[in-house]
Amino acid sequence: xxxxxLAHLLxxxxxxxxxxxxxxxxxxxxxEILILGSIAIILSMVxxxxxxxxxxxxxxxxxxxxxxLTVKEIVIQFxxxxxxxxxxxxNNFRLFLDVxxxxxxxxxxxxxxxxxxxxxxxxxxxxxxQLIWCIIFFILYQDSY
Numbered sequence: 001x002x003x004x005x006l007a008h009l010l011x012x013x014x015x016x017x018x019x020x021x022x023x024x025x026x027x028x029x030x031x032e033i034l035i036l037g038s039i040a041i042i043l044s045m046v047x048x049x050x051x052x053x054x055x056x057x058x059x060x061x062x063x064x065x066x067x068x069l070t071v072k073e074i075v076i077q078f079x080x081x082x083x084x085x086x087x088x089x090x091n092n093f094r095l096f097l098d099v100x101x102x103x104x105x106x107x108x109x110x111x112x113x114x115x116x117x118x119x120x121x122x123x124x125x126x127x128x129x130q131l132i133w134c135i136i137f138f139i140l141y142q143d144s145y
Contacts, residue, residue, distance in 0.1 A: 082106050
């Protein structure tokens, strides 16, 4: 799982970002955004891995975990912005998503590269929230083990 995410980072995400910055001559894509965005992408991969580990720990108590893994993937794809951008949802639902870790898996790291209204404090806030969620899921994983 983590190796798959790392392969996506190396062979898909980084070349797309570099190609788009050269092709579109994006003045908004500075070295700071590249560094902070790369940190956010790596943290999102770690967070996805930790969520998968916590859900995978259910296999010790359940006979068949296939349904649980399928539901996990559907929930993550829906609530992280993979299937539909989170900006399409109502403000109340987006406030609900702010307290969940899912938007920090895909939506926020992508916004770091594409949103020109983000300031340095927004980038650091996203990275800190990702770190907090990584710590929470790491503790959950350790307690379940």
